[in-house]
Amino acid sequence: MTVRLRLEFADPIPGTADLTHVTLFDSTRPPNFAVATGTGERREDALLDLWNTLVQRDESPELIERAAEAYRRITGVLPTSAP
Numbered sequence: 325m326t327v328r329l330r331l332e333f334a335d336p337i338p339g340t341a342d343l344t345h346v347t348l349f350d351s352t353r354p355p356n357f358a359v360a361t362g363t364g365e366r367r368e369d370a371l372l373d374l375w376n377t378l379v380q381r382d383e384s385p386e387l388i389e390r391a392a393e394a395y396r397r398i399t400g401v402l403p404t405s406a407p
Contacts, residue, residue, distance in 0.1 A: 328352060329390045333367060346370040348378075348391060359387055371395040375403045 330349045336342035343363045350359050360381070362374025375391040396402045 329387065331371075331390070331394055333370070335367070344370045346374050348374060348387065350387075359383070362391075368395060368398045371398065372403055 328351050330351065332347050332349065334345040334347075336344060343365060344367055345361060345363050346367070347361045348359045350357055353359075360374055360377045360383070362370045362372070362377060364370040364373050371391060371394050375388065375395055378388045378391055392402050
């Protein structure tokens with residue numbers, strides 16, 4: 325079974341000032357198509373940035389919900405508004 329929407333994290337190397345990055349991929353589009361990315365100090369920050377990007381770009385509800393659900397799994401709450 326192929327997963328349509330996939331999140332990939334790139335965590336910083338410990339001891340560096342790098343940020344965590346998250347990318348949302350959609351398997352129904354050309355190979356390795358990144359719908360959007362987010363960055364932040366921690367995974368939840370990167371997911372919130374991704375979610376805000378999707379909301380601001382008025383992406384499909386399915387894409388927005390995928391990011392929101394991943395954020396909820398980490399924090400226990402859904403994001404409620406884009407700043």
